[in-house]
Amino acid sequence: MAFVNMKTKEVQAKIVFYGPGRGGKTSNLEYIYSKFRERIKSEMVSIKTHGDRTLFFDFLPFDIGKIMGYDVKVQLYTVPGQVKYDATRKLVLKGVDGIVFVADSQVEQRKKNVLSLKNLQENLSTYKKSIFKVPLVLQYNKRDLKDVPLLPIEVMDKDLNSQLKVPSFPASAVTGHNVVPTLKKIISATMASLQNVLK
Amino acid sequence: MGSEYDDNASFTDYSLGPEQLEVIEQVLEEDLIESGVHSVMLIDMAGNIIAQHDNGEAQHDLYSLAALASANFAAVDTMAKIVGEEEFSLLFHKGESENIHFSKVNPEYLLITIFGKDVALGLLRLKVAEAIQKINDVW
Numbered sequence: 001m002a003f004v005n006m007k008t009k010e011v012q013a014k015i016v017f018y019g020p021g022r023g024g025k026t027s028n029l030e031y032i033y034s035k036f037r038e039r040i041k042s043e044m045v046s047i048k049t050h051g052d053r054t055l056f057f058d059f060l061p062f063d064i065g066k067i068m069g070y071d072v073k074v075q076l077y078t079v080p081g082q083v084k085y086d087a088t089r090k091l092v093l094k095g096v097d098g099i100v101f102v103a104d105s106q107v108e109q110r111k112k113n114v115l116s117l118k119n120l121q122e123n124l125s126t127y128k129k130s131i132f133k134v135p136l137v138l139q140y141n142k143r144d145l146k147d148v149p150l151l152p153i154e155v156m157d158k159d160l161n162s163q164l165k166v167p168s169f170p171a172s173a174v175t176g177h178n179v180v181p182t183l184k185k186i187i188s189a190t191m192a193s194l195q196n197v198l199k
Numbered sequence: 200m201g202s203e204y205d206d207n208a209s210f211t212d213y214s215l216g217p218e219q220l221e222v223i224e225q226v227l228e229e230d231l232i233e234s235g236v237h238s239v240m241l242i243d244m245a246g247n248i249i250a251q252h253d254n255g256e257a258q259h260d261l262y263s264l265a266a267l268a269s270a271n272f273a274a275v276d277t278m279a280k281i282v283g284e285e286e287f288s289l290l291f292h293k294g295e296s297e298n299i300h301f302s303k304v305n306p307e308y309l310l311i312t313i314f315g316k317d318v319a320l321g322l323l324r325l326k327v328a329e330a331i332q333k334i335n336d337v338w
C-alpha cells in the first residue's frame with residue numbers, strides 16, 4: 001500500500017523484515033543503518049524489551065533517491081519474531097509493499113524457519129494478500145557461523161523456496177555479507193510492482 | 200483459496216490527485232496551524248505520510264512519528280476490540296509542553312496533531328472535527 005504523492009513526486013513504500021525470533025532481522029537493519037548513516041537522517045527506532053528483544057518493531061526510514069522521476073523513501077520495519085507476539089506482528093504487516101524473509105541457517109532452527117514462513121502466509125492472507133504475489137526475497141542468514149552445524153543452501157531452498165521460487169541470498173547480518181544486495185533486490189522488486197502506478 | 204485474494208490489495212487508492220492534496224493541505228493549514236497547532240499530519244494506517252503542515256518551528260522526525268502513530272493507533276484499536284469496544288474515541292497524550300492528539304478520519308486515514316499549552320483540548324477537538332469533515336468531503 002505504497003503512497004504515491006503526485007504533487008511532491010514522492011513515493012513511500014513499506015518493506016518488512018520477517019522471520020523467526022533471533023534470526024537476524026534487527027541485525028539487518030542495524031547493519032543498513034551503520035552502512036548508510038550519512039544518508040539516513042533520522043535515528044533508528046526500536047521498540048524492545050529490557051532483554052533487548054524486539055517487542056513491537058524496529059523502524060528505519062531510508063531515502064533511496066530518484067527512481068523514474070520520483071523521490072523514493074522506503075520505510076524498513078522488522079517484526080517481533082517470538083511466537084507470542086503474533087498480534088503485533090500482524091499489525092506491522094499492514095500495508096506492506098515488500099518482504100524480506102530472514103531465515104536462520106542453523107540446523108537446529110530448521111523447523112522454526114518453516115513455521116515462521118507459514119505464519120507469514122497466514123498473516124498476509126488476513127489482509128487478503130497472497131505470499132505468491134507480494135514482492136518477496138529470502139535471506140539465509142548467519143552463514144558466517146563456524147562452530148555450529150548449518151543447513152546446506154539446497155536444503156533451505158527446498159524447505160522454503162521450492163514453491164515460492166523467489167530470489168534468495170546466503171548472508172550474514174553480522175559481517176554484512178549480502179545484506180545490501182538483499183535490500184537492493186527487495187527494493188527493485190517492490191518498485192517493479194508499483195511500476196504501472198508510476199507513469 | 201485463490202479467489203479470496205484481492206490482486207489489487209497491495210495498492211492504495213491512488214485517486215488522491217494533486218488538486219485534492221492541495222485542498223487537504225489548505226485545510227491543515229487554515230483550520231489547524233492557524234488555530235495554534237504546532238504540527239499536523241494526515242497519515243495512512245500503514246504509516247505513510249499523505250499530507251503535512253507545521254508552523255515552521257516544529258522540527259520533528261515526521262517519518263518516525265508517522266510510523267509510531269499508526270502502530271500506536273492500531274495497537275489501541277486492537278485492545279479496544281479485545282475488551283469488546285468498537286473503538287476508543289479519545290486518543291490523546293499529554294506532555295509538559297507538547298501534546299499529541301490522534302483522530303480517525305476514515306478506516307484508512309488518521310489525523311495527528313501536535314500542539315502546546317496555548318490550545319485548549321476542547322477547542323482542538325472541535326477544530327479537528329471540522330478539518331476531518333472537510334477532508335472527507337475531498338474524497
Ligand SMILES: Nc1nc2c(ncn2[C@@H]2O[C@H](COP(=O)(O)OP(=O)(O)O)[C@@H](O)[C@H]2O)c(=O)[nH]1
Pocket residue numbers: 019020021022023024025026027028054078081141142143144145171172173174175
Ligand atoms: N553469527 C551471526 N550472528 C548473527 C547474525 N545475525 C544475527 N546474529 C545474532 O543473532 C542474535 C539475534 O539477532 P537479532 O538481529 O536480534 O534477531 P531478530 O530477533 O530476528 O531481530 C543476536 O545475538 C545477533 O548478534 C549473523 O549473520 N551471524
Ligand SMILES: [Mg+2]
Pocket residue numbers: 025026027053054078079080081
Ligand atoms: Mg528483532
